[in-house]
Amino acid sequence: MKQSQLFTKTRREAPKDEVAKNAQLLIRAGYIYKEMAGVYDLLPLGLRTFEKVVGIIREEMNKIGGVEMHLSALQSAEPWQKSGRWSDEAVDAWFKTKLKNGADVGLGFTHEEPLTALMTEQISSYKDLPSYPYQFQTKFRNEERAKSGLMRTREFVMKDLYSFSKDADEHQKFYEKAAEAYARVFERVGLGAVTYKTFASGGSFSKYSHEFQTVCDAGEDVIYIDDATKLALNKEVYDDPEVYKTTGVVKENLREAKAVEVGNIFTLGTRFSEALGLSYKTAEGKSESVFMGSYGIGPARVMAVVAELLSDDKGLVWPEEVAPFRVHLIELQSDNEEVSKEAAELYRELTEAGVEVLWDDRDARAGEKFAESDLLGLPLRVVVSEKTLAAGKFECVERASGHTSHKSISELIGHLTLR
Amino acid sequence: MKQSQLFTKTRREAPKDEVAKNAQLLIRAGYIYKEMAGVYDLLPLGLRTFEKVVGIIREEMNKIGGVEMHLSALQSAEPWQKSGRWSDEAVDAWFKTKLKNGADVGLGFTHEEPLTALMTEQISSYKDLPSYPYQFQTKFRNEERAKSGLMRTREFVMKDLYSFSKDADEHQKFYEKAAEAYARVFERVGLGAVTYKTFASGGSFSKYSHEFQTVCDAGEDVIYIDDATKLALNKEVYDDPEVYKTTGVVKENLREAKAVEVGNIFTLGTRFSEALGLSYKTAEGKSESVFMGSYGIGPARVMAVVAELLSDDKGLVWPEEVAPFRVHLIELQSDNEEVSKEAAELYRELTEAGVEVLWDDRDARAGEKFAESDLLGLPLRVVVSEKTLAAGKFECVERASGHTSHKSISELIGHLTLR
Numbered sequence: 001m002k003q004s005q006l007f008t009k010t011r012r013e014a015p016k017d018e019v020a021k022n023a024q025l026l027i028r029a030g031y032i033y034k035e036m037a038g039v040y041d042l043l044p045l046g047l048r049t050f051e052k053v054v055g056i057i058r059e060e061m062n063k064i065g066g067v068e069m070h071l072s073a074l075q076s077a078e079p080w081q082k083s084g085r086w087s088d089e090a091v092d093a094w095f096k097t098k099l100k101n102g103a104d105v106g107l108g109f110t111h112e113e114p115l116t117a118l119m120t121e122q123i124s125s126y127k128d129l130p131s132y133p134y135q136f137q138t139k140f141r142n143e144e145r146a147k148s149g150l151m152r153t154r155e156f157v158m159k160d161l162y163s164f165s166k167d168a169d170e171h172q173k174f175y176e177k178a179a180e181a182y183a184r185v186f187e188r189v190g191l192g193a194v195t196y197k198t199f200a201s202g203g204s205f206s207k208y209s210h211e212f213q214t215v216c217d218a219g220e221d222v223i224y225i226d227d228a229t230k231l232a233l234n235k236e237v238y239d240d241p242e243v244y245k246t247t248g249v250v251k252e253n254l255r256e257a258k259a260v261e262v263g264n265i266f267t268l269g270t271r272f273s274e275a276l277g278l279s280y281k282t283a284e285g286k287s288e289s290v291f292m293g294s295y296g297i298g299p300a301r302v303m304a305v306v307a308e309l310l311s312d313d314k315g316l317v318w319p320e321e322v323a324p325f326r327v328h329l330i331e332l333q334s335d336n337e338e339v340s341k342e343a344a345e346l347y348r349e350l351t352e353a354g355v356e357v358l359w360d361d362r363d364a365r366a367g368e369k370f371a372e373s374d375l376l377g378l379p380l381r382v383v384v385s386e387k388t389l390a391a392g393k394f395e396c397v398e399r400a401s402g403h404t405s406h407k408s409i410s411e412l413i414g415h416l417t418l419r
Numbered sequence: 420m421k422q423s424q425l426f427t428k429t430r431r432e433a434p435k436d437e438v439a440k441n442a443q444l445l446i447r448a449g450y451i452y453k454e455m456a457g458v459y460d461l462l463p464l465g466l467r468t469f470e471k472v473v474g475i476i477r478e479e480m481n482k483i484g485g486v487e488m489h490l491s492a493l494q495s496a497e498p499w500q501k502s503g504r505w506s507d508e509a510v511d512a513w514f515k516t517k518l519k520n521g522a523d524v525g526l527g528f529t530h531e532e533p534l535t536a537l538m539t540e541q542i543s544s545y546k547d548l549p550s551y552p553y554q555f556q557t558k559f560r561n562e563e564r565a566k567s568g569l570m571r572t573r574e575f576v577m578k579d580l581y582s583f584s585k586d587a588d589e590h591q592k593f594y595e596k597a598a599e600a601y602a603r604v605f606e607r608v609g610l611g612a613v614t615y616k617t618f619a620s621g622g623s624f625s626k627y628s629h630e631f632q633t634v635c636d637a638g639e640d641v642i643y644i645d646d647a648t649k650l651a652l653n654k655e656v657y658d659d660p661e662v663y664k665t666t667g668v669v670k671e672n673l674r675e676a677k678a679v680e681v682g683n684i685f686t687l688g689t690r691f692s693e694a695l696g697l698s699y700k701t702a703e704g705k706s707e708s709v710f711m712g713s714y715g716i717g718p719a720r721v722m723a724v725v726a727e728l729l730s731d732d733k734g735l736v737w738p739e740e741v742a743p744f745r746v747h748l749i750e751l752q753s754d755n756e757e758v759s760k761e762a763a764e765l766y767r768e769l770t771e772a773g774v775e776v777l778w779d780d781r782d783a784r785a786g787e788k789f790a791e792s793d794l795l796g797l798p799l800r801v802v803v804s805e806k807t808l809a810a811g812k813f814e815c816v817e818r819a820s821g822h823t824s825h826k827s828i829s830e831l832i833g834h835l836t837l838r
Contacts, residue, residue: 001486005484005486006486007486007538007541007542007547007550007552007583008541009540009541033537033540035490035491035493035494035495035533036493036495036524039491039493040491041488041489041490041491041533041537042488042489043488044486044487044488044552046488047487047488047489050489065424067420067424067425067426067463068463068466069460069461069462069463069465069466070460070461070466070469071454071460072454072458072459072460072574073492073557073559073574074454074455074458074559074573074574075454076454076455095516095517096516097514097515097516097526098514099561099573100561100562100563105455107516107526114454114460118452118460119426121428121452122426122427122428123426128426131426133426133463138492138557140492140493142518142519143519144519154493154518155491155492155493164426
């Protein structure tokens, strides 16, 4: 894409009311726009990065048998009344509104209830199980305080997968697969080294649930990390002697760290299937409640954590898999028309080779272009100027390492398409 | 995808409270699920078709210079108060709710106001224009009656593009390009022959706006069609003598038809830019208000109209470009293991060739499978059975025409990948 086509502008300063580093950076770089506290728009570059994260999660969910669908945001009270989660006393994050006929409707803050109700029409026999529907869908949560930028918002897309299994055994096998898929997601987005599978309290059907916690000073949580096993405990279970038996970690070896929860997996058991009447007939003709689990990741929060952790004092630094474009092609304006022609040719060849390129074709000074390029944080900067034209090689600078090299078109394409 | 993995079931009967044919069919085929009147979930097949329509629209918007972004659903009152559209008297379709601090927020029924406000930070000079941001974003509209299935819903994704131009001339050129792009969208989804560019009343800045109306008995609108020019007039302008001068159509030649509005394009002029202070400096340093237009299509409504119009008494009939899968591979169960192996091999080869296949691998009777296949409406049914195994060719049946042929694997792949 030509940068001249991009309508967003970078800013020297973040808005004064924005205290979170991730939002400050993303706003300054023109990735997002703040509508109100806890509510952000995704501008073109932000949407592209967001969609990269979504694409990675989608691939990993499909690999473990997930089937994508999409539920509504507007929710009728009925299924929530059955589970006991409709009243504002039970759930204080509800946004509610009214239909013309006066009926109350809620804006889904999660989707266990409506999906369980829906599944009563789809599941009747053991032959219909297991099943793993998931979605990327907007959740609304009436947060009291929303000060962490994109890390805690009032409106956000969540990938929520729900597992429907015959029993605890079948559930447990999928639960482990889901945990592995989650680890792959965080690895691919660039957070693998600092993200810990963290034991948290479970509920009626499992002693523990698991959070994926990324170490981050801006995080709202505190976790206790065992570096030897790469496991962690959250505050809820830290003082529970049982968890040390289960995990084999030694309390004295743990180190405390601030962290942000980037994903969680939870054994729901029959909590919702019993409340909403989701049962199936076994091979022997017996009626059993379906055994459920839930698995959440917020792609925009992941994007925020990457922005927060991998940035430097010049701006954002995106890993390749989540960058909005892989190459930032900087054309330095000159009186020599050949520079512009060469940039156009390089843009064409890279695009044809399947490389995503943001081409800075604007009329601006070199210093300004470089500073802006650092702020935007694309993995590889390629400069076309009179100097590179004379040399017959482009200057290539890696954003993360600062490593500079000089490459011809064919060397560059070879480098970028080699996998 | 294997059909055994799909958790949806087809139904013989639509729910009794569902009166719209499109929703009846889509519910029976397991494409959608009704949460409440005017609110539907997209089940896996429905989501795939929906995403195909989205993909077509996205391609056509990108071709005319559109740049994708995503605005929030939660809306603060301020920009809407400036334009005069915040009060329930001005706009009766608002859904509103409250933040914890008591502040009113709305759920966007459209996005002129917030986007215009956002653009005041992006646009300052004539060099920043024109600009064409668009999004696929969920709108909420508190409809009094919602009885037309997916054609009129309380929650739906809209593709809304907004044009920001220097003046009426620059605007008009893009407006014409957008009209052409819209015509291509409706052509590609299979509605080209029955969709008419329809003159509608304009507003302060243009005598006319344009609707794209598809002739359909279930439509809520009435249009007047001139078959010679393929133009139409809506009710608002039918009695206006001016429109006949502008279009050159002759009133006596018009035929009346019921129709559904599948898209619209509108000249907004400076209505919103003046209200919200969106101006730019000309080359001469003069301050001017930005000249705007808006361009909407609802992909789910398009999907509903295709379902309604192109179906037959056996079920849905999807055109290739919007079908959830292109091939329905029907494996007829038998004691001969070779049948299953052959189906698996065909599935593998087609998938590798880039053809999307739904493989009915379930244990069910042939008659049931065929009836269900007709209901789902994928363009090509390919049958693998003992009979086809013996013949060395698969039975291929086109859903739309019923045309039957027999093809080897290589003939089939050749047929499906030839473009």
